[in-house]
Amino acid sequence: MSSPQVVIIGGGVAGLSCARHLLDQGVSSLILESSEAVGGRIRTDQVDGFSLDRGFQILLTAYPEASKLLDFEALQLRNYEPGALIRYQGKFHQFVDPVRRPRKLLSTLRSPIATFGDKLRLARLKLKSCRGAIQDLYFRPETTTLQRLNSEGFSSGFIDRFFKPFLGGVFLEPELATSTRKFDLVFRMFSSGDAAVPAGGMEAIPRQLASGLPSESIRVNAQVKSVDPETNTIELAGSETIVASRIVMACPEHVAHRLLEFESAPLESHGVTCFYFAADVSPVEQPMLILNGEGVGPINNMSVPSLVDRRCAPDGKSLISISCLGVVENNAEGQLRREVIDQAKNWFGTSVGDWKHLKTYSIPYALPRSNSAFFHREKFEYTRRSGVFLCGDYLETASLEGALLSGRMTAEHLVESLATE
Numbered sequence: 001m002s003s004p005q006v007v008i009i010g011g012g013v014a015g016l017s018c019a020r021h022l023l024d025q026g027v028s029s030l031i032l033e034s035s036e037a038v039g040g041r042i043r044t045d046q047v048d049g050f051s052l053d054r055g056f057q058i059l060l061t062a063y064p065e066a067s068k069l070l071d072f073e074a075l076q077l078r079n080y081e082p083g084a085l086i087r088y089q090g091k092f093h094q095f096v097d098p099v100r101r102p103r104k105l106l107s108t109l110r111s112p113i114a115t116f117g118d119k120l121r122l123a124r125l126k127l128k129s130c131r132g133a134i135q136d137l138y139f140r141p142e143t144t145t146l147q148r149l150n151s152e153g154f155s156s157g158f159i160d161r162f163f164k165p166f167l168g169g170v171f172l173e174p175e176l177a178t179s180t181r182k183f184d185l186v187f188r189m190f191s192s193g194d195a196a197v198p199a200g201g202m203e204a205i206p207r208q209l210a211s212g213l214p215s216e217s218i219r220v221n222a223q224v225k226s227v228d229p230e231t232n233t234i235e236l237a238g239s240e241t242i243v244a245s246r247i248v249m250a251c252p253e254h255v256a257h258r259l260l261e262f263e264s265a266p267l268e269s270h271g272v273t274c275f276y277f278a279a280d281v282s283p284v285e286q287p288m289l290i291l292n293g294e295g296v297g298p299i300n301n302m303s304v305p306s307l308v309d310r311r312c313a314p315d316g317k318s319l320i321s322i323s324c325l326g327v328v329e330n331n332a333e334g335q336l337r338r339e340v341i342d343q344a345k346n347w348f349g350t351s352v353g354d355w356k357h358l359k360t361y362s363i364p365y366a367l368p369r370s371n372s373a374f375f376h377r378e379k380f381e382y383t384r385r386s387g388v389f390l391c392g393d394y395l396e397t398a399s400l401e402g403a404l405l406s407g408r409m410t411a412e413h414l415v416e417s418l419a420t421e
């Protein structure tokens with residue numbers, strides 16, 4: 001193979017976004033992806049006729065990069081109902097944004113989930129978060145999400161019943177220690193758009209990105225073993241070597257650290273465990289996120305994806321997705337699953353006993369931790385000087401949007417560096 005000018009290590013959405021933006025600028029690239037398909041953390045498996053995302057994920061339609069780069073219409077997005085069904089004091093309570101669903105105003109005002117003051121504060125926070133340019137969010141003073149919620153005056157009851165399970169499910173950590181930069185982005189996105197999934201599963205997103213690239217520009221089952229930043233030489237498993245003018249490290253941060261032999265430690269990560277079950281009857285009627293507002297038991301959040309996208313389950317069957325924060329060792333999976341089933345029985349009755357377990361995903365590296373300034377500008381500059389560029393969600397807001405943005409920014413810096421050669 002002739003030596004390509006740019007090699008991108010990693011075919012997740014950051015690497016794919018980078019390749020697409022490079023192509024737009026007339027720069028071709030070669031993606032080396034270690035697994036059997038592109039997508040990275042966004043993959044969907046077919047099991048017994050069900051489409052299972054590898055961990056519960058959603059696309060927020062207000063994401064600016066995603067709106068520009070993806071063809072939402074072709075993805076045939078299916079939306080979740082705005083709001084949540086919250087389990088509290090032995091019952092489910094709908095908590096819905098009355099601006100988006102005015103007919104739910106009364107039930108939301110009466111909801112015991114929040115005090116009247118909390119509801120007003122939520123409306124105020126929503127207005128504040130949607131004001132100004134999106135880039136400004138990244139330059140606001142940074143603190144933890146919990147500190148921000150406290151300083152906005154929310155009651156501790158409302159934080160426990162709503163924000164902890166809701167944002168805990170987004171950040172994959174229950175303490176809400178995540179940076180307000182990510183909170184500001186996520187809150188604004190939830191306030192101004194829909195939470196959606198493509199028909200057939202989240203993997204349609206990376207597949208659509210890849211379909212805009214020449215097929216010969218992606219090599220799967222191509223694991224990079226080492227990178228020499230002095231000579232820009234990449235060694236693949238099987239001892240093949242490739243020399244490139246520019247290298248983009250679009251693999252997870254800990255892999256980039258290992259390959260480049262960085263001395264500093266990578267960010268810690270948050271893990272999650274997602275259980276999928278098949279049922280003859282859906283336990284709820286609403287295509288809504290279900291949150292555990294009681295703070296006890298292993299379930300953080302759950303949903304019935306087949307109510308949102310009929311295509312993800314065979315006719316007459318319902319798909320149930322349950323997320324627990326943290327990872328579980330193989331030998332403890334059975335015990336955790338029993339606890340999850342017991343909690344679900346308590347919520348929905350004995351018919352839960354008929355649910356059939358489909359698969360459990362325990363994902364240790366689901367999200368890089370975003371506790372404070374997570375823009376690694378120093379590392380970024382170091383690598384740019386050597387012709388090796390870092391790229392990935394950990395450089396921006398750890399999310400699909402952050403990964404797409406990082407891909408674009410890396411492509412822009414890389415094209416700039418080629419122009420000044």
Ligand SMILES: Cc1cc2nc3c(=O)[nH]c(=O)nc-3n(C[C@H](O)[C@H](O)[C@H](O)COP(=O)(O)OP(=O)(O)OC[C@H]3O[C@@H](n4cnc5c(N)ncnc54)[C@H](O)[C@@H]3O)c2cc1C
Binds near residue numbers: 010040222
């Ligand atoms: C369970 C879960 C739930 C999530 N929920 C949401 C959500 O609801 N909304 C949201 O916006 N985001 C969510 N995210 C985050 C989002 O999926 C990620 O931020 C995004 O996919 C990261 O993309 P990436 O390209 O930066 O990294 P990755 O997807 O990790 O891609 C890195 C790629 O590098 C490859 N690679 C690794 N080592 C090598 C090597 N040596 N050689 C070659 N290739 C290599 C990997 O196989 C992988 O394909 C969630 C993530 C998970 C796991």
